Amino acid sequence: MTKVLLASNNAKKLAELRRVVESAGIVGLQVVGLGDVPAYPEPVEDGASFEENALIKARAGVAATGLPTLADDSGLAVDALNGMPGVLSARWSGGKGDEANNELLLAQLRDVPTARRGAAFVSVCALVQPGGEDAVARGEWRGRLLTAPRGANGFGYDPLFVSDDEVAAGRTSAELTAAEKDSLSHRGRALAKLVPALRSLAPDPGARGA
Template sequence: MSNVIVPDGVRLILATHNEGKVNEFRQILTPLIPDFDPSSVVSAKGLGVEEPVEDGTSFAANALIKAQALCKATGLPAIADDSGLCVDILGGAPGIFSARWCGHHGDDEANLSLLLNQLADIVDPHRGAHFMCAAALALPEGEPVVCQAQMVGRLVTVPEGDNGFGYDPIFVPASEDAPGGQGRTTAQMSSDEKNAISHRGQALRMLSEYVAAVFVPQPE
């Protein structure tokens, strides 16, 4: 039973309070869904829904916790992702703690600064890392779906670029080091360039066939 008032026309809820993710989700979904209306997708923050405790031990578990809690609160299909940066030399950390690596949630600048300090003495080629994303779709009826993807790359020592959010200013995807690449961080890329290769873009494209069904008109 839903306990949240949802505006007319809303078809899908995103389980995030991060506006950067909301914009990224909409940009990724736009070419995947015919006649997609960005206003049909709103965030948990926009509806005033509190975030559940993310006490899972994996990206997939946390994505499911968030999607299922939001679906239950609104009575509508809900997408959640849990994503983070996994640094090779740190044994995969920050991992599921990426958003609160500094000790509290959501301070991108503090998280990035702490990680750079921790890696200050680490030189290439030992700065390998990858972004990981688990995207979950929870439905009012039926089983949830989870898709996972990653983006491999390396970390630079000085932040570069003003786009994106989180650890984007220090992450250089492997494609940027390949022949023809420019060595840019994901914060130096346009949204379209980043979404084409990102962990979140890949996971959402994998999830898209299930998401598309949410937007198919139902018979009267």
């Protein structure tokens, strides 16, 4: 069994990656999280882009554990805010958490009409191997922002975001099932592009699950 580390403490991201590996039929690849390896200092995410930050986190994981490491850097790019919060999405309210981030964003968009509330979730996933090889994939999910949060299934800005794929139904990202979100989301799209690289880590890359 080959282990691959997801450099994240987010249990929902870990579950998502495990679902991607399972649905791709990759055999012999065990996805572990930061709670499954000895603790190491978190790297400073000082990159100017999602790509830079994802690689910073993945390379730190490899250096600390010797395991192939996948890291994601993601955020919300709001049209009316010129692409912000962007790489600052998780810290938009000064590190006070998801609810505070959502409240601040809603306050900043208070006078923005529906037609101008377009936004995109962006995810960049980087997979770095102990030998230094890396693979980077980017996924985007376009939609619009509501004026109040709705739903309890997601995290981050999910309760404010209605994707273009779901506008007719009017459901937010936080109202989708895990399977629906996997098939539509920015992270799901980025991870799907990394399936060939993940499969190459398995003991028998040609094997598939039943």
